[in-house]
Amino acid sequence: MVSASAEQLDRTFAALADPTRRSMLGRLMEGDCSVSELAEPYEMSMPAVSKHLRVLERAGLVEQQREGRVRRCVLQAEPLRSATEWMEAYRVFWEGQFDNLEQLLKKQKEEGMQSE
Amino acid sequence: MVSASAEQLDRTFAALADPTRRSMLGRLMEGDCSVSELAEPYEMSMPAVSKHLRVLERAGLVEQQREGRVRRCVLQAEPLRSATEWMEAYRVFWEGQFDNLEQLLKKQKEEGMQSE
DNA sequence: ATTTTATTTAACCATTTGGTTAAATGTTAA
DNA sequence: TTAACATTTAACCAAATGGTTAAATAAAAT
Secondary structure: OOOOOHHHHHHHHHHHOOHHHHHHHHHHHOOOEEHHHHHOOOOOOHHHHHHHHHHHHHOOOEEEEEEOOEEEEEEOOHHHHHHHHHHHOOHHHHOOOOOOHHHHHHHHHHHHHHOO | OOOOOHHHHHHHHHHHOOHHHHHHHHHHHOOOEEHHHHHOOOOOOHHHHHHHHHHHHHOOOEEEEEEOOEEEEEEOOHHHHHHHHHHHOOHHHHOOOOOOHHHHHHHHHHHHHHOO
Protein backbone atom coordinates (compact mmCIF):
# COMPACT_ATOMS: atom_id res chain seq x y z
CA MET A 1 0.00 0.00 0.00
CA VAL A 2 2.35 2.73 -1.22
CA SER A 3 0.86 6.18 -0.68
CA ALA A 4 1.12 8.61 -3.56
CA SER A 5 3.01 11.87 -3.08
CA ALA A 6 1.03 15.10 -2.85
CA GLU A 7 2.33 16.14 -6.27
CA GLN A 8 1.27 12.83 -7.75
CA LEU A 9 -2.24 13.27 -6.34
CA ASP A 10 -2.29 16.87 -7.64
CA ARG A 11 -1.48 15.65 -11.13
CA THR A 12 -3.90 12.74 -11.03
CA PHE A 13 -6.88 14.73 -9.79
CA ALA A 14 -6.09 17.63 -12.14
CA ALA A 15 -5.92 15.21 -15.07
CA LEU A 16 -9.31 13.79 -14.11
CA ALA A 17 -10.90 17.23 -13.75
CA ASP A 18 -11.55 17.53 -17.49
CA PRO A 19 -14.34 15.71 -19.34
CA THR A 20 -12.28 15.23 -22.51
CA ARG A 21 -9.51 13.54 -20.55
CA ARG A 22 -11.91 11.34 -18.59
CA SER A 23 -13.52 10.36 -21.87
CA MET A 24 -10.10 9.51 -23.31
CA LEU A 25 -9.44 7.19 -20.40
CA GLY A 26 -12.82 5.61 -21.09
CA ARG A 27 -11.80 5.01 -24.68
CA LEU A 28 -8.48 3.48 -23.60
CA MET A 29 -10.35 1.17 -21.27
CA GLU A 30 -11.76 -0.50 -24.41
CA GLY A 31 -8.23 -1.05 -25.60
CA ASP A 32 -5.02 0.63 -26.70
CA CYS A 33 -5.20 2.92 -29.70
CA SER A 34 -3.27 5.46 -31.75
CA VAL A 35 -3.41 9.20 -31.03
CA SER A 36 -5.59 9.77 -34.12
CA GLU A 37 -8.04 7.08 -33.09
CA LEU A 38 -8.13 8.60 -29.63
CA ALA A 39 -8.73 12.06 -31.12
CA GLU A 40 -11.51 10.97 -33.48
CA PRO A 41 -14.58 11.65 -31.25
CA TYR A 42 -13.56 15.21 -30.37
CA GLU A 43 -14.11 18.39 -32.35
CA MET A 44 -10.71 19.63 -31.42
CA SER A 45 -7.41 20.10 -33.20
CA MET A 46 -4.69 17.49 -32.93
CA PRO A 47 -2.43 19.78 -30.89
CA ALA A 48 -5.23 20.15 -28.34
CA VAL A 49 -5.52 16.37 -28.13
CA SER A 50 -1.77 16.11 -27.88
CA LYS A 51 -1.80 18.49 -24.92
CA HIS A 52 -4.51 16.51 -23.13
CA LEU A 53 -2.44 13.41 -23.71
CA ARG A 54 0.59 15.03 -22.16
CA VAL A 55 -1.44 15.93 -19.06
CA LEU A 56 -2.53 12.30 -18.80
CA GLU A 57 1.06 11.14 -19.29
CA ARG A 58 2.46 13.49 -16.64
CA ALA A 59 -0.15 12.02 -14.30
CA GLY A 60 1.07 8.53 -15.23
CA LEU A 61 -2.38 7.60 -16.52
CA VAL A 62 -1.30 6.95 -20.10
CA GLU A 63 1.86 5.66 -21.70
CA GLN A 64 2.79 6.04 -25.32
CA GLN A 65 4.72 3.45 -27.31
CA ARG A 66 6.19 4.42 -30.69
CA GLU A 67 5.24 2.01 -33.43
CA GLY A 68 6.66 3.46 -36.61
CA ARG A 69 4.97 6.76 -37.25
CA VAL A 70 1.95 6.04 -35.09
CA ARG A 71 2.06 6.23 -31.32
CA ARG A 72 0.03 3.74 -29.42
CA CYS A 73 -1.59 4.96 -26.19
CA VAL A 74 -1.95 2.57 -23.29
CA LEU A 75 -4.01 3.08 -20.16
CA GLN A 76 -2.08 2.94 -16.88
CA ALA A 77 -4.54 2.75 -14.03
CA GLU A 78 -2.16 2.68 -11.09
CA PRO A 79 -2.58 6.40 -10.27
CA LEU A 80 -6.32 5.78 -10.07
CA ARG A 81 -5.65 3.14 -7.45
CA SER A 82 -3.66 5.67 -5.40
CA ALA A 83 -6.33 8.33 -5.78
CA THR A 84 -9.05 5.89 -4.75
CA GLU A 85 -6.95 4.87 -1.79
CA TRP A 86 -6.76 8.51 -0.72
CA MET A 87 -10.53 8.83 -0.98
CA GLU A 88 -11.16 5.64 0.96
CA ALA A 89 -10.32 7.50 4.16
CA TYR A 90 -13.60 9.37 3.65
CA ARG A 91 -15.76 6.32 2.98
CA VAL A 92 -17.05 6.25 6.57
CA PHE A 93 -18.30 9.79 6.01
CA TRP A 94 -20.17 9.20 2.79
CA GLU A 95 -21.56 6.01 4.23
CA GLY A 96 -22.97 8.15 7.00
CA GLN A 97 -21.40 6.65 10.14
CA PHE A 98 -19.55 9.86 10.97
CA ASP A 99 -21.50 12.78 9.70
CA ASN A 100 -20.67 14.93 12.67
CA LEU A 101 -17.96 15.63 15.19
CA GLU A 102 -19.71 14.12 18.19
CA GLN A 103 -19.94 10.67 16.64
CA LEU A 104 -16.30 10.73 15.54
CA LEU A 105 -15.08 11.68 18.99
CA LYS A 106 -17.27 8.98 20.53
CA LYS A 107 -15.70 6.43 18.21
CA GLN A 108 -12.19 7.64 19.04
CA LYS A 109 -12.94 7.41 22.74
CA GLU A 110 -14.15 3.83 22.33
CA GLU A 111 -10.96 2.92 20.48
CA GLY A 112 -8.89 4.60 23.17
CA MET A 113 -10.61 2.52 25.85
CA GLN A 114 -9.93 -0.73 24.03
CA SER A 115 -6.18 -0.12 23.85
CA GLU A 116 -5.73 0.84 27.52
CA MET B 1 -26.43 4.58 -7.33
CA VAL B 2 -26.97 8.01 -8.88
CA SER B 3 -24.17 8.89 -11.30
CA ALA B 4 -22.70 12.35 -10.98
CA SER B 5 -22.93 14.75 -13.93
CA ALA B 6 -19.79 15.54 -15.89
CA GLU B 7 -19.77 19.06 -14.45
CA GLN B 8 -20.07 17.68 -10.92
CA LEU B 9 -17.11 15.38 -11.52
CA ASP B 10 -15.16 18.29 -13.05
CA ARG B 11 -15.73 20.34 -9.91
CA THR B 12 -14.99 17.49 -7.53
CA PHE B 13 -11.73 16.42 -9.16
CA ALA B 14 -10.63 20.03 -9.63
CA ALA B 15 -11.30 20.71 -5.95
CA LEU B 16 -9.20 17.68 -4.99
CA ALA B 17 -6.31 18.70 -7.26
CA ASP B 18 -4.88 21.10 -4.70
CA PRO B 19 -2.94 20.04 -1.58
CA THR B 20 -4.32 22.87 0.57
CA ARG B 21 -7.87 21.84 -0.23
CA ARG B 22 -7.18 18.14 0.36
CA SER B 23 -5.59 19.07 3.66
CA MET B 24 -8.66 21.12 4.57
CA LEU B 25 -10.88 18.11 3.95
CA GLY B 26 -8.53 16.12 6.18
CA ARG B 27 -9.00 18.69 8.92
CA LEU B 28 -12.78 18.59 8.55
CA MET B 29 -12.67 14.81 8.83
CA GLU B 30 -11.59 15.36 12.46
CA GLY B 31 -14.68 17.46 12.99
CA ASP B 32 -16.48 20.65 11.97
CA CYS B 33 -14.68 23.91 12.59
CA SER B 34 -14.77 27.64 11.92
CA VAL B 35 -13.10 29.25 8.93
CA SER B 36 -10.35 30.68 11.16
CA GLU B 37 -9.65 27.31 12.74
CA LEU B 38 -9.56 25.80 9.27
CA ALA B 39 -7.16 28.51 8.10
CA GLU B 40 -4.81 28.22 11.06
CA PRO B 41 -2.27 25.70 9.63
CA TYR B 42 -1.68 27.60 6.40
CA GLU B 43 0.64 30.52 5.73
CA MET B 44 -1.91 32.18 3.60
CA SER B 45 -4.21 35.18 3.89
CA MET B 46 -7.84 34.73 4.92
CA PRO B 47 -9.14 35.68 1.48
CA ALA B 48 -7.03 32.90 -0.02
CA VAL B 49 -8.55 30.44 2.44
CA SER B 50 -11.98 31.84 1.69
CA LYS B 51 -11.44 31.17 -2.01
CA HIS B 52 -10.33 27.58 -1.40
CA LEU B 53 -13.44 27.14 0.69
CA ARG B 54 -15.63 28.39 -2.11
CA VAL B 55 -14.06 25.89 -4.51
CA LEU B 56 -14.83 23.13 -2.00
CA GLU B 57 -18.37 24.44 -1.59
CA ARG B 58 -19.04 24.63 -5.33
CA ALA B 59 -17.92 21.01 -5.49
CA GLY B 60 -20.38 20.18 -2.71
CA LEU B 61 -17.56 18.96 -0.47
CA VAL B 62 -18.08 21.49 2.29
CA GLU B 63 -21.11 23.29 3.68
CA GLN B 64 -21.05 26.39 5.81
CA GLN B 65 -23.50 27.13 8.57
CA ARG B 66 -23.68 30.65 9.98
CA GLU B 67 -23.46 30.68 13.77
CA GLY B 68 -23.40 34.33 14.77
CA ARG B 69 -20.29 35.87 13.31
CA VAL B 70 -18.42 32.64 12.89
CA ARG B 71 -19.15 30.23 10.06
CA ARG B 72 -18.90 26.58 10.78
CA CYS B 73 -17.57 24.36 7.99
CA VAL B 74 -18.93 20.85 7.64
CA LEU B 75 -17.51 18.08 5.49
CA GLN B 76 -19.89 16.65 2.90
CA ALA B 77 -18.40 13.49 1.49
CA GLU B 78 -21.09 12.54 -1.01
CA PRO B 79 -19.18 13.93 -4.03
CA LEU B 80 -16.26 11.72 -3.00
CA ARG B 81 -18.58 8.74 -3.20
CA SER B 82 -19.55 9.72 -6.76
CA ALA B 83 -15.94 10.27 -7.76
CA THR B 84 -14.91 6.93 -6.31
CA GLU B 85 -17.79 5.30 -8.12
CA TRP B 86 -16.49 6.76 -11.39
CA MET B 87 -13.02 5.38 -10.67
CA GLU B 88 -14.33 1.95 -9.76
CA ALA B 89 -14.83 1.24 -13.47
CA TYR B 90 -11.04 1.14 -13.71
CA ARG B 91 -10.45 -1.15 -10.77
CA VAL B 92 -10.05 -4.21 -12.98
CA PHE B 93 -7.22 -2.37 -14.72
CA TRP B 94 -5.26 -1.38 -11.67
CA GLU B 95 -5.79 -4.82 -10.23
CA GLY B 96 -4.09 -6.11 -13.34
CA GLN B 97 -6.71 -8.42 -14.84
CA PHE B 98 -7.01 -6.33 -17.99
CA ASP B 99 -3.72 -4.68 -18.63
CA ASN B 100 -4.00 -5.07 -22.37
CA LEU B 101 -6.49 -5.15 -25.19
CA GLU B 102 -6.22 -8.87 -25.91
CA GLN B 103 -7.31 -9.86 -22.41
CA LEU B 104 -10.23 -7.45 -22.41
CA LEU B 105 -11.50 -8.70 -25.75
CA LYS B 106 -11.15 -12.29 -24.55
CA LYS B 107 -13.22 -11.47 -21.48
CA GLN B 108 -15.88 -9.74 -23.59
CA LYS B 109 -16.07 -12.74 -25.90
CA GLU B 110 -16.56 -15.04 -22.91
CA GLU B 111 -19.38 -12.84 -21.63
CA GLY B 112 -20.93 -12.77 -25.08
CA MET B 113 -20.93 -16.58 -25.23
CA GLN B 114 -22.65 -16.89 -21.84
CA SER B 115 -25.58 -14.69 -22.89
CA GLU B 116 -26.25 -16.43 -26.24
C1' DA C 1 13.69 11.40 -53.90
C1' DT C 2 9.33 13.24 -52.99
C1' DT C 3 5.05 13.24 -51.02
C1' DT C 4 1.88 11.87 -47.65
C1' DT C 5 0.72 10.62 -43.01
C1' DA C 6 1.06 10.86 -37.85
C1' DT C 7 2.20 13.56 -34.39
C1' DT C 8 4.54 17.21 -31.82
C1' DT C 9 6.41 21.87 -30.99
C1' DA C 10 6.07 26.83 -31.15
C1' DA C 11 3.77 30.95 -30.70
C1' DC C 12 -0.15 33.00 -29.52
C1' DC C 13 -4.72 34.14 -27.04
C1' DA C 14 -8.58 34.23 -23.58
C1' DT C 15 -9.98 32.38 -19.32
C1' DT C 16 -9.22 30.37 -14.91
C1' DT C 17 -6.57 29.79 -10.76
C1' DG C 18 -4.22 30.89 -6.59
C1' DG C 19 -2.39 34.37 -4.40
C1' DT C 20 -2.15 39.35 -2.63
C1' DT C 21 -3.87 43.92 -0.10
C1' DA C 22 -7.57 47.05 1.01
C1' DA C 23 -12.30 47.81 1.84
C1' DA C 24 -16.91 46.12 3.09
C1' DT C 25 -20.23 43.37 5.83
C1' DG C 26 -22.38 41.61 9.67
C1' DT C 27 -22.24 40.22 14.58
C1' DT C 28 -20.82 40.42 19.22
C1' DA C 29 -18.76 42.85 23.19
C1' DA C 30 -17.64 47.14 25.86
C1' DT D 1 -23.09 53.30 20.00
C1' DT D 2 -18.68 52.33 19.23
C1' DA D 3 -15.03 49.15 18.85
C1' DA D 4 -13.41 44.61 17.85
C1' DC D 5 -13.89 40.28 15.47
C1' DA D 6 -14.90 36.84 11.69
C1' DT D 7 -15.34 36.57 7.23
C1' DT D 8 -16.22 38.02 2.47
C1' DT D 9 -15.90 41.00 -1.62
C1' DA D 10 -13.30 43.81 -4.82
C1' DA D 11 -9.50 44.82 -7.47
C1' DC D 12 -5.46 43.40 -8.93
C1' DC D 13 -1.44 40.26 -10.48
C1' DA D 14 1.34 36.24 -12.24
C1' DA D 15 1.14 31.70 -13.71
C1' DA D 16 -1.41 27.79 -15.51
C1' DT D 17 -5.01 25.87 -18.65
C1' DG D 18 -7.33 24.79 -22.85
C1' DG D 19 -7.79 26.12 -27.12
C1' DT D 20 -6.07 27.92 -31.82
C1' DT D 21 -2.98 28.04 -36.38
C1' DA D 22 1.41 27.38 -38.57
C1' DA D 23 5.70 25.09 -38.75
C1' DA D 24 8.69 21.14 -37.61
C1' DT D 25 9.80 16.21 -37.31
C1' DA D 26 9.90 11.63 -38.48
C1' DA D 27 8.37 7.44 -40.73
C1' DA D 28 5.90 5.21 -44.75
C1' DA D 29 4.41 4.97 -49.31
C1' DT D 30 4.86 6.30 -54.12
